[in-house]
Amino acid sequence: xxxxxxxxxxxxxxxxxxxxxxxxxxxxxxxxxxxxxxxxxxxxxxxxxxxxxxxxxxxxxxxxxxxxxxxxxxxxxxxxxxxxxxxxxxxxxxxxxxxxxxxxxxxxxxxxxxxxxxxxx
Amino acid sequence: xxxxxxxxxxxxxxxxxxxxxxxxxxxxxxxxxxxxxxxxxxxxxxxxxxxxxxxxxxxxxxxxxxxxxxxxxxxxxxxxxxxxxxxxxxxxxxxxxxxxxxxxxx
Numbered sequence: 001x002x003x004x005x006x007x008x009x010x011x012x013x014x015x016x017x018x019x020x021x022x023x024x025x026x027x028x029x030x031x032x033x034x035x036x037x038x039x040x041x042x043x044x045x046x047x048x049x050x051x052x053x054x055x056x057x058x059x060x061x062x063x064x065x066x067x068x069x070x071x072x073x074x075x076x077x078x079x080x081x082x083x084x085x086x087x088x089x090x091x092x093x094x095x096x097x098x099x100x101x102x103x104x105x106x107x108x109x110x111x112x113x114x115x116x117x118x119x120x121x
Numbered sequence: 122x123x124x125x126x127x128x129x130x131x132x133x134x135x136x137x138x139x140x141x142x143x144x145x146x147x148x149x150x151x152x153x154x155x156x157x158x159x160x161x162x163x164x165x166x167x168x169x170x171x172x173x174x175x176x177x178x179x180x181x182x183x184x185x186x187x188x189x190x191x192x193x194x195x196x197x198x199x200x201x202x203x204x205x206x207x208x209x210x211x212x213x214x215x216x217x218x219x220x221x222x223x224x225x226x227x
């Protein structure tokens with residue numbers, strides 16, 4: 001069964017770039033599906049950040065688009081998130097997830113366990 | 122952006138009772154709607170997609186209905202493990218989530 005695991009620094013300074021990686025096991029990314037990032041500020045709801053197709057096509061949340069880059073590394077079977085110029089408002093649990101889809105992504109399943117990233121000096 | 126509004130924010134239910142959760146879209150999303158369950162400290166889990174199709178391994182007590190702008194998640198007989206926060210998510214036009222409904226023990 002497919003499993004996803006996020007990794008990256010738990011603390012990032014304001015104005016710097018947040019970088020996370022999602023390692024996928026039990027399924028080859030190059031075989032298909034979309035792959036997404038979602039975040040959840042402490043005690044709040046879920047916000048879609050962006051998604052990528054295994055071929056590299058990307059979809060970004062318009063509210064974050066200027067700061068977000070998502071890429072895929074099929075040789076390592078992982079995909080990554082970069083969020084630049086972070087502020088305290090970017091403090092959240094960041095989840096990666098596989099997305100079922102057709103001509104565009106649909107729902108998220110399964111999800112990684114999530115990783116808390118705190119933005120603070 | 123399509124705004125998803127869930128109600129109520131908190132639902133107090135006794136074990137064994139039925140729970141009905143609502144999700145409203147600011148414009149039609151057809152049947153392109155999913156429901157998730159999230160327990161404290163855990164990632165969300167997919168329950169329903171296509172507004173009414175249960176995901177693999179989801180018990181039959183969970184059911185979804187609706188189309189267009191009005192959707193409902195029903196839990197027919199609440200079990201102890203069902204007390205959690207539930208989110209709806211549309212995938213008709215980009216991807217947005219509702220703010221969640223917390224189902225708590227009455």
